[in-house]
Amino acid sequence: MAITTKDLQHLFAMIAVDILAQRDHLCELDGAIGDGDHGIAMDAGCEAAARAVAALDATQTPPTAVFNTAAKAFLNAVGASSGPLYATAFMRAGAAVKDRPELSDDDFLRAFAAMAEGIQERGKAKPGEKTMVDAWRPAADAALDAWQPGASFHQCFDLAERAARRGCEATRDMTAAKGRASRLGERVIGHIDPGAASAAIVIASIAKFAQHRDG
Amino acid sequence: MAITTKDLQHLFAMIAVDILAQRDHLCELDGAIGDGDHGIAMDAGCEAAARAVAALDATQTPPTAVFNTAAKAFLNAVGASSGPLYATAFMRAGAAVKDRPELSDDDFLRAFAAMAEGIQERGKAKPGEKTMVDAWRPAADAALDAWQPGASFHQCFDLAERAARRGCEATRDMTAAKGRASRLGERVIGHIDPGAASAAIVIASIAKFAQHRDG
Amino acid sequence: MKTKKLINAGADAVDEMLQGVLAAHPEHLYAVDSMPRAIIARNGPRKGKVGLVIGGGSGHEPTFLGYVGKGLADAAAIGNVFASPPPDPIMACAMAVDGGVGVLFMYGNYAGDVMNFDMAAEMLALDDIAVRTVLTTDDVASAPADQQDRRRGVAGNVFIFKAAGAACDLLYSFDEAERAARHANARTYTMGVALSPCSLPQTLKPNFQIGEEEMEIGMGIHGEPGVARGPLKTADVVTDELMDNLLREMKAERGDRVAVLVNSLGSTPMMELYIMMRRVKARLDGAGLVIHTSLVGNYCTSLEMAGASITLMHLDDELQRLIDHPCDCAMFRR
Amino acid sequence: MKTKKLINAGADAVDEMLQGVLAAHPEHLYAVDSMPRAIIARNGPRKGKVGLVIGGGSGHEPTFLGYVGKGLADAAAIGNVFASPPPDPIMACAMAVDGGVGVLFMYGNYAGDVMNFDMAAEMLALDDIAVRTVLTTDDVASAPADQQDRRRGVAGNVFIFKAAGAACDLLYSFDEAERAARHANARTYTMGVALSPCSLPQTLKPNFQIGEEEMEIGMGIHGEPGVARGPLKTADVVTDELMDNLLREMKAERGDRVAVLVNSLGSTPMMELYIMMRRVKARLDGAGLVIHTSLVGNYCTSLEMAGASITLMHLDDELQRLIDHPCDCAMFRR
Ligand SMILES: Nc1ncnc2c1ncn2[C@@H]1O[C@H](COP(=O)(O)OP(=O)(O)O)[C@@H](O)[C@H]1O
Numbered sequence A, B: 001m002a003i004t005t006k007d008l009q010h011l012f013a014m015i016a017v018d019i020l021a022q023r024d025h026l027c028e029l030d031g032a033i034g035d036g037d038h039g040i041a042m043d044a045g046c047e048a049a050a051r052a053v054a055a056l057d058a059t060q061t062p063p064t065a066v067f068n069t070a071a072k073a074f075l076n077a078v079g080a081s082s083g084p085l086y087a088t089a090f091m092r093a094g095a096a097v098k099d100r101p102e103l104s105d106d107d108f109l110r111a112f113a114a115m116a117e118g119i120q121e122r123g124k125a126k127p128g129e130k131t132m133v134d135a136w137r138p139a140a141d142a143a144l145d146a147w148q149p150g151a152s153f154h155q156c157f158d159l160a161e162r163a164a165r166r167g168c169e170a171t172r173d174m175t176a177a178k179g180r181a182s183r184l185g186e187r188v189i190g191h192i193d194p195g196a197a198s199a200a201i202v203i204a205s206i207a208k209f210a211q212h213r214d215g
Numbered sequence C, D: 001m002k003t004k005k006l007i008n009a010g011a012d013a014v015d016e017m018l019q020g021v022l023a024a025h026p027e028h029l030y031a032v033d034s035m036p037r038a039i040i041a042r043n044g045p046r047k048g049k050v051g052l053v054i055g056g057g058s059g060h061e062p063t064f065l066g067y068v069g070k071g072l073a074d075a076a077a078i079g080n081v082f083a084s085p086p087p088d089p090i091m092a093c094a095m096a097v098d099g100g101v102g103v104l105f106m107y108g109n110y111a112g113d114v115m116n117f118d119m120a121a122e123m124l125a126l127d128d129i130a131v132r133t134v135l136t137t138d139d140v141a142s143a144p145a146d147q148q149d150r151r152r153g154v155a156g157n158v159f160i161f162k163a164a165g166a167a168c169d170l171l172y173s174f175d176e177a178e179r180a181a182r183h184a185n186a187r188t189y190t191m192g193v194a195l196s197p198c199s200l201p202q203t204l205k206p207n208f209q210i211g212e213e214e215m216e217i218g219m220g221i222h223g224e225p226g227v228a229r230g231p232l233k234t235a236d237v238v239t240d241e242l243m244d245n246l247l248r249e250m251k252a253e254r255g256d257r258v259a260v261l262v263n264s265l266g267s268t269p270m271m272e273l274y275i276m277m278r279r280v281k282a283r284l285d286g287a288g289l290v291i292h293t294s295l296v297g298n299y300c301t302s303l304e305m306a307g308a309s310i311t312l313m314h315l316d317d318e319l320q321r322l323i324d325h326p327c328d329c330a331m332f333r334r
């Protein structure tokens, strides 16, 4: 069963709900090593993306346009660091599934991997620099590694989710080389990166979405 | 035994110590119905008066000059409402004992009564308007009433002290007609007037001084 | 728990502040020799001009000393925190700015200030310096409309001093300057709301108590209680409550012009002031009134108190001209 | 416990603030049609002049929008609280002020701002609008001296924007305006200290934790941690600590001139700023440096955060001329 525009609308709605539930927690994480607004930024961005996507006519809109709409809405609602990072993620996802009227499992996986690419392209961060890349990169790698003929779609994303969580946890012991926290040297050690934490939430929502589809 | 300039220097020092001990309490009283600075004002004023008076050469300075020095020092250290009120009190006390090289009990009592007069003259407040006059007026009256041939000096001031305390307590049930609290109508009921409270402290110091002298 | 402050000894705060003011603004201000609390405008006081002396307690900065300069006040006498200055610096100010045609005293209507300024005026009379006094009484929350002369002077000071200072700078006669000052005061209306207290440098303790979700409507700028305490409401509801009172007092007609001041009591940030300003504009639009000029920011504060006040000055042609008159002060330029 | 604020819905705070700003200052500012977060100077942008676009997160008022006006910035793109604006308002600003000779972007060096402004610049290039960017990096506490380009931009923005705005107003060429802006940034040094946090309107919760008797040296203007946390010291000791760092960085010689800014992070009142200013002056005197001009007040804030920063701009003839050049902004006049 292919993934339709309607399904993507649901996915964006789910992400928004899951982020909202953790909004204040994400702000607290950002308060420790940043400026305390990451939960607000992610909430505003995901909410705007979900609304803009929901407003599309599902029968007339191909998946690529869903991603592009989400990108624009997220960007304009947020600014901040997360704005361009997630906007680029969604634009790259859109580009990865250009011209597809619906998405196969393979299409969706490529879109997922393209998000990680987009974030790295925009932010120039490498793994180990205590950013959301530390959740996105291993998650994308895990999903791509697991994806082979016969593998179940949702298993790939379960592995991605687990990798994201591990990656997020690992930021606790890192010093930061990108973003606000990069000026704090050793003082950030012991604190999780808020962007990695929100990435783990988004990826968990996607895994839930994948499970729901398969199950 | 007459009251000398040296004695008055001690008196002003005692007042300063007693007021300092209640500084924060007086601020709290003023916080409830005024601007919260009465303890600071009285402390600054009494401290300045005590210091200026202590700096006088006791062998060269008559009592009237002690009071005038205290007045000037208090006024310039304080401003506020208490400044002109106590400065005028001390000036009137000084005027009451003009030309006296030392003070008899009677002189001192007249000086005391003149202080109450000075406060009323400057502030135009009558008893019952929830001001320091509610302590000073009954205290002066009590001392003057008790003062008669044969009465002990310190008994007069014990009565004055008691009258001041009662007068101060009585301000609790008054609305205010003078000073900052006068705009607050019924809301000041239940609160003691800070100026009456500090007056009771000053008058108690004077009573202690009288007792010390007699005893 | 003590309030954290960037000060040295609390008792030195006012004098050290004044030293900092003179260090920062030597081209605008100086202090009278051996009278550090008499702050005089370098430019402004002159022969034939009514001298304008303002003053009051510290802790309201930029009121009062920030409004000393060409086109506004000629001098400010500075008291301790929230306490009137004593007569000496007031007298020093008057003598420094006397231009031979009289000196106008203007300050908020508080018992302490009245007694100290009056004592100074009495002594100046002995030196043949003619002094007249105009008290500011713009705080509508502090007494009913039929007892205007019992009201406190608060943030409206800025407009009232500005108008009077312009009148003096335009070489109005003593009579006319006094009249203009009274006229400015009579047409200026302020009301404020406080959310949290401030602390005096000497005590570092909150100067009043207020609940975690409460506000005090009509709070004075020294933390004196206001007219009512209640749960904190939204900016629009609070602004409406203040504007209802101000508009009722002002009795303006459609088409009339006003000057608006939305003032922070200290720690309320500009973001909140402008959110209130938006509603002020809506209410004035609704009443058909025209905003001629607006000030939004920290103009008359109570140290770090949280809260805000709204001032409306009901302009006429004269007041508009006086408000528009240029001025150049250390902390205020038009 | 929630911070008390005079706001309506937290999510509306920025837009409502901007409506208030336009209500208060229609003679200075307008917003681009259907782009309320692109705030443009009524007077200033013109043919043949390099357009200066500044911007960044809200919550620092009067930075950024208060510095839009003749002689200073031509436009400000406004983000959410402590968040870069997205590319759309930035592009709208650039298009509104483009005078055909190039547009200069100036803003604090933060990852989010860089990404958003760069995205805008890339898209403007498609429309043949030439954009160059000068990041402000005055916060000496945010990276060592040999890594100046990693530093944050903080209150020094005021002087840096002022100098760049004057250069543009004087019709410097694009190359020259960019050079002057870089030059201004290179000679501007800021360091701050925070005493207590602020709260975002959407959360009403303190954005960082700090002990009752602690201060954080080098705190960023968004509450980012600084270089060290320790017990609160006196104003003189704190000022000395900041000045030691600034003077060490500045490498000035006796007789050199500086511009000084003693800035409140929000709720620290003017009294404390001037007490610090007094010590700044003593230290500059000691180093044989001359204060050419000083600003003391709320110039670059973090909502109601308590704390202060000191900025020194090491003047030369050109910077002095640019700092002295007149400007007329809604919240800043020279
Ligand atoms: N260059 C970058 N590349 C990838 N992620 C980044 C980069 N810079 C910052 N981030 C991420 O952004 C997060 C902060 O986002 P947010 O709080 O929304 O933005 P801001 O720092 O502008 O307030 C960081 O925790 C980090 O994960």
Ligand SMILES: Nc1ncnc2c1ncn2[C@@H]1O[C@H](COP(=O)(O)OP(=O)(O)O)[C@@H](O)[C@H]1O
Residues within 6 Å of the ligand: B030, B034, B035, B037, B038, B039, B041, B042, B080, B081, B082, B083, B085, B119, B122, B123, B124, B125, B130, B131, B132, B133, B178, B179, B180, B193, B194, B195, B196, C082, C083, C084, C111, C112, C113
């Ligand atoms: N007109 C007056 N006559 C007598 N006492 C007055 C008068 N006005 C004020 N007071 C007294 O002054 C006290 C307040 O003094 P203080 O706090 O030092 O001055 P301020 O009100 O200027 O802060 C009041 O509690 C009251 O007792």
Ligand SMILES: [Mg+2]
Residues within 6 Å of the ligand: A030, A034, A035, A036, A037, A038
């Ligand atoms: Mg953040």
Ligand SMILES: [Mg+2]
Residues within 6 Å of the ligand: B030, B034, B035, B036, B037, B038
């Ligand atoms: Mg008082």
Ligand SMILES: [Mg+2]
Residues within 6 Å of the ligand: B035, B037, B080, B081, C081, C082, C083, C084, C112
């Ligand atoms: Mg007082």
Ligand SMILES: [Mg+2]
Residues within 6 Å of the ligand: A035, A037, A080, A081, D081, D082, D083, D084, D112
């Ligand atoms: Mg941010």
